[in-house]
Amino acid sequence: MLREEILKNIEKDSRVELAELAVRLGVSEEEVAGQMKQMEEEGIICGYHTMIDWEKTEMESVTALIEVRCTLQRGQGFDRIAERIYMYPEVKSVYLISGGYDLLVTLEGKSLKEVSSFVSDKLSTLDSVLSTATHFILKKYKDHGTIMAKKSEDERQVISP
Amino acid sequence: MRDPLSTTIKGIKPSGIRKFFDIASEMKDVISLGVGEPDFDTPWHIRDEGIYSLERGRTFYTSNTGLKELRQEITAYLKRRIGVDYDPDNEVMVTVGGSEGIDIAMRAMLDPGDEVLIPQPSYVSYEPCCVLAGGKPVIIPLKAENDFRLTAAELEAAVTEKTKLLVLPFPNNPTGAILEKSDLEALAKVIEKHDLYVLSDEIYSELSYKGDHVSITQFPGMRERTVLINGFSKAYAMTGWRLGYACAPELILKQMLKIHQFAIMCAPTTSQYAAIEALRHGDKDVAEMRDAYDQRRRFLMDAFRKMGLSCFEPYGAFYVFPCISEFGLSSEEFAMRFVKEEHVAVVPGTAFGDSGEGFLRISYAYSIDNLRVAIGRLEKFINRLRNEKR
Numbered sequence: 001m002l003r004e005e006i007l008k009n010i011e012k013d014s015r016v017e018l019a020e021l022a023v024r025l026g027v028s029e030e031e032v033a034g035q036m037k038q039m040e041e042e043g044i045i046c047g048y049h050t051m052i053d054w055e056k057t058e059m060e061s062v063t064a065l066i067e068v069r070c071t072l073q074r075g076q077g078f079d080r081i082a083e084r085i086y087m088y089p090e091v092k093s094v095y096l097i098s099g100g101y102d103l104l105v106t107l108e109g110k111s112l113k114e115v116s117s118f119v120s121d122k123l124s125t126l127d128s129v130l131s132t133a134t135h136f137i138l139k140k141y142k143d144h145g146t147i148m149a150k151k152s153e154d155e156r157q158v159i160s161p
Numbered sequence: 162m163r164d165p166l167s168t169t170i171k172g173i174k175p176s177g178i179r180k181f182f183d184i185a186s187e188m189k190d191v192i193s194l195g196v197g198e199p200d201f202d203t204p205w206h207i208r209d210e211g212i213y214s215l216e217r218g219r220t221f222y223t224s225n226t227g228l229k230e231l232r233q234e235i236t237a238y239l240k241r242r243i244g245v246d247y248d249p250d251n252e253v254m255v256t257v258g259g260s261e262g263i264d265i266a267m268r269a270m271l272d273p274g275d276e277v278l279i280p281q282p283s284y285v286s287y288e289p290c291c292v293l294a295g296g297k298p299v300i301i302p303l304k305a306e307n308d309f310r311l312t313a314a315e316l317e318a319a320v321t322e323k324t325k326l327l328v329l330p331f332p333n334n335p336t337g338a339i340l341e342k343s344d345l346e347a348l349a350k351v352i353e354k355h356d357l358y359v360l361s362d363e364i365y366s367e368l369s370y371k372g373d374h375v376s377i378t379q380f381p382g383m384r385e386r387t388v389l390i391n392g393f394s395k396a397y398a399m400t401g402w403r404l405g406y407a408c409a410p411e412l413i414l415k416q417m418l419k420i421h422q423f424a425i426m427c428a429p430t431t432s433q434y435a436a437i438e439a440l441r442h443g444d445k446d447v448a449e450m451r452d453a454y455d456q457r458r459r460f461l462m463d464a465f466r467k468m469g470l471s472c473f474e475p476y477g478a479f480y481v482f483p484c485i486s487e488f489g490l491s492s493e494e495f496a497m498r499f500v501k502e503e504h505v506a507v508v509p510g511t512a513f514g515d516s517g518e519g520f521l522r523i524s525y526a527y528s529i530d531n532l533r534v535a536i537g538r539l540e541k542f543i544n545r546l547r548n549e550k551r
Contacts, residue, residue, distance in 0.1 A: 158182060
């Protein structure tokens with residue numbers, strides 16, 4: 001229960017101070033710190049990232065979702081193919097998917113050209129890759145539970161009974 | 162020209178909150194801790210059901226008592242949460258917010274001269290509703306040393322031959338106080354002994370942070386003498402939908418329904434459809450919001466401790482009620498200076514009755530980030546007051 005509460009909180013705000021988190025959850029700071037350390041060791045907490053809307057920066061970047069259909073070879077399951085793909089640093093995520101294709105790969109690059117050359121030179125040339133379909137992301141509305149649009153102001157009356 | 166106004170209405174003071182509202186709403190960059198409604202939006206699936214009902218053209222009146230389906234969901238909910246049975250056909254009505262229920266219950270039950278016991282500090286409408294219904298309000302001032310709970314001794318001391326009704330406003334706005342099983346057990350004995358009726362306003366029932374909410378109706382013999390008021394505003398963040406309900410024995414409810422029928426006709430239809438969805442699939446949303454409020458409550462209590470501001474630990478609603486009497490200012494003076502000097506709006510305890518003197522209502526229906534800024538300003542302000550005193 002406590003673990004879940006910690007995770008829910010830091011999932012929304014990983015920068016929350018330990019002392020404050022302890023107060024909010026009504027437990028000691030040591031307890032929170034201990035649980036977090038354990039969860040890091042167990043691989044439940046895998047990292048502390050920052051949500052960035054790169055579109056608002058000077059940095060040029062494009063994100064693509066790539067559907068990958070694979071053919072399985074003797075002694076090689078999806079794990080092996082996924083590894084071949086996720087080892088590329090430009091690959092942000094790889095999921096095994098049920099349905100019409102096998103792997104869903106998110107890729108970030110500086111330009112359309114960079115992404116398409118990755119697909120044609122690296123991804124498609126892998127033996128086990130049968131076909132790919134690349135979708136470029138035009139606009140992010142919501143990511144990791146965060147709505148990217150500007151938050152609306154508090155519209156409540158300032159004082160109410 | 163003749164005076165167009167009734168003596169009764171002229172005798173009723175306007176809500177004490179108004180003055181602060183006028184000042185605070187004219188100021189720029191004011192942070193408010195003054196609201197009495199959730200900061201969350203109504204959960205999307207509930208809003209969606211409201212929209213869908215409009216798309217389907219469900220824009221007609223419902224029956225006076227409200228949609229049958231909704232009444233059934235309400236009774237199932239009460240069974241599930243407090244284990245009390247109500248008959249959806251004869252003992253439940255859907256109202257325009259909990260406030261309508263308070264008004265019509267008093268009008269249905271009071272004769273001129275009947276005394277109504279109103280514990281204060283409490284919500285602003287009990288006293289005027291009682292007066293408008295011809296009753297005589299008798300205030301029971303609640304005490305900080307009892308954590309603003311109503312005790313059996315206080316109740317016993319306030320009862321006279323004319324006492325008919327007791328208002329039981331817990332979890333309480335503005336103090337955040339709750340009543341636990343042992344408190345209610347003791348009160349039930351006095352209620353029974355003096356043959357009193359109860360108006361139990363449980364609008365904040367889902368916002369209880371010390372175990373599940375306990376209702377007076379759970380005690381033997383009490384359901385028969387209680388009008389239970391609840392609604393969707395606080396639990397489901399649906400204040401603007403204006404939807405509540407009242408449950409009572411048929412004898413009382415039938416008469417309340419007459420007033421509702423003539424004055425209101427029926428509660429808003431769109432809201433009723435949304436409320437069905439809320440009761441069917443909203444438990445998870447309620448739990449999430451309750452957790453969030455509870456975290457803010459602990460955050461505020463900790464901040465008060467650190468700055469040496471005395472405050473009993475409230476376990477309900479979304480208010481804390483710190484004591485500011487050490488600064489030698491009245492609640493109103495304190496709140497007025499605080500908003501002018503630090504641009505933070507809070508409500509003086511006296512807006513909820515004279516016994517709120519020396520206290521402030523601080524609402525935590527705000528994000529932690531918002532609270533953090535406001536608390537910083539409060540600390541600055543009280544340090545200045547402490548220095549002034551030296």
